[in-house]
Amino acid sequence: MGIREEAEFILNGRFGDFVGALNHGPRIEIHGKTGRYVGNNMTSGEIVVHGNADDGVGFGTYNGTIVVHGDAGDGIGQLNKGGVIIIEGDIGDLAGLYMLSGDLIITGDAGKDLGDWIIGGNIYVAGDFETGTNAKVVEPEKEDVDKLSALFNQYSVDASPEEFKKIQRKEIRPFYG
Template sequence: MAVINAGEYSQQELIMLLNNMSDEDIEITGLCGQRYVACGWKNHKRLILKGVPGNNLAAFADGPEITVHGNAQEGVGNTMSSGHIQIHGRVGDIAGYGMRGGELFVKEDAGYRLGIHMKAYNEHKPIIVIGGSVGAFAGEYMAGGTMIVLGIDTVHPLVGPYCGTGMYGGEIYLRGDYPLRHIASNIEKVIMSGKELDNIIDYLYRYSIYFKYPLEKILDEPFTRLTVKNIRPFEGLYAGFVS
């Protein structure tokens, strides 16, 4: 495994070095806000990051496997097509923006606008699992994929205001209690348990393995599945065409 100390390079030098390396396994230490790590990568390289990677980690990525031992800043997995990201901490705003595939697992909290514009196509179905709470506008304009919010050891409300605003596809699973007033009016809420969770149990199990949290404790609380009632939530705001 190649090991790089990010503190020895400028922002531009670090990204150029990473993009030109042939190593399949790379560890980067000393990260402190360096942006665009693994941005646009179309490969299956494995990255271990220590410190705090900056904005747009793995933006537009297609395939890499990334583990962050620390927090991450804004835009993690922005427009990601495939790959796997684990964050052993928390993430900032707009994580998973426009994700079209791949996986994002976060041990703790996420900021505002998590997973907005997420979408699925063909066999590509993005998945986001957040161990803590999420900020306002989670799932805004969501068109596909799956988001799971577990609320483990968080002091904040499970979801911030306007969750699911403008959503017209996909699904959000909330574990435990959440403020009803924070859920958009166009969203249908169904309590799930037991066999009804079979389609997400693998993700819950993997969260428990990645972050060493007992699966049975995750399943102690009921889950609520959020889906859209009307796939054209703003239809009434626009004039229709007259034939």
């Protein structure tokens, strides 16, 4: 869409790839399934999907919030540069690949290589997962639990913040020996 004005869109039905791409301010609420790359390179605003989403949700997101009340495919939050991405369900493989900043929150299970080559930001997951290269699992701190609680209340996410694990980078420069 690439809309730069404040606006709200409520959409019903099935939507293809790149819905909400380049979003810069509007709130987009979708009632139905979406294709790949919801919110691709979004810079601000909100996208809320009431249904499942395909691969690449939040790819390259700079800012703003994306919430999927359902499952999502592979590559969620890759190259996230500062956005908040919440998946209220399960996701596939390679989520958070090369993540630089922001938050990726998964209330269900995640596939293989979660946080592969993560450089910054936080990944929170409540279900089963396998971490990728340069990703380490730590216990969330009180600030993390408070942040999750506030987001869950704001977006009506049915999850308990105390049940999450936190994934962060091991090293700031993992590519150099």
